[in-house]
Amino acid sequence: MIPKVTVSPAESRDHLAWRRLFAAYGEFYATELTEAELDRAWAWIHDPARATRCLIARTADGTPVGLAHYRAEDSPLSGTRGFLDDLFVDPAHRGGGAVDALFAGLRRVAAEEGWPNVRWRTAENNYRARAAYDRHGAKTVFLTYAMDA
Template sequence: MLIRDAFPSDQPAWRKLWDGYVAFYKADVPEEVTAKTWERLIRKQDGLFCRVAETSGEVCGFTLSVLHAGTWTTAPICYLEDLFVAPEHRGRGIGEALIRDLVSLGKTNGWSRLYWHTQADNATARSVYDRFAKADDFVRYRLFL
């Protein structure tokens, strides 16, 4: 397995995975948002970046993350916004490897922390996430503008 930055040529594979990710969350992301997201990920604009997992030449998973400043540290903070592994590739440690990749990048690049969230009932993902850290007691609020 190889984990690397996404290349522009990965767009078709990423898009297939992205569509699966959006469907998993029963969401509707407008086409112009998806196109702009890919553009920002590839150009590493606004702190966004994409790492992909590749096995046998096939992109089979991704992380989409945002590096940002914080008020309680001078070092960058990484928010792992999206992680997805193709269903046919699950159970092979790819999700865990994608997180380990971010941990390694963070240590190498001096990030102060890495954080993410998931749905409370996403037991499969949480079984992986719990290997890295325990869920904290914060409650998320979202206000759509």
């Protein structure tokens, strides 16, 4: 039997575990996060004036094993919806229900906020994550572009 995974908003007690998880997420995408960048992201999560929030997935003993950074995203065409910026589960805990628990948590947030949906993007070659995403959402026809300033 897979141990139960719970999800709750990030709290101050999660700071060190969150840093470890978010740094590992950065490494997965070949992005080394500086201390200042980690500090900035943590501050955003807890700043009521910012939209960014974080859910933490915990094992039955309370150990943080995954994170989901999300926010409200305004769309002039379709209103306010949710946007999932980052999702990461410690590789040692993958397959243990953390991804499903994080998506269930995001669904609860979306319902509470009145968002019609939550969108996200991932790397095309992120096959393991895409298999999980296919269980929770539908791939859209939109492509992502980036323009340097």
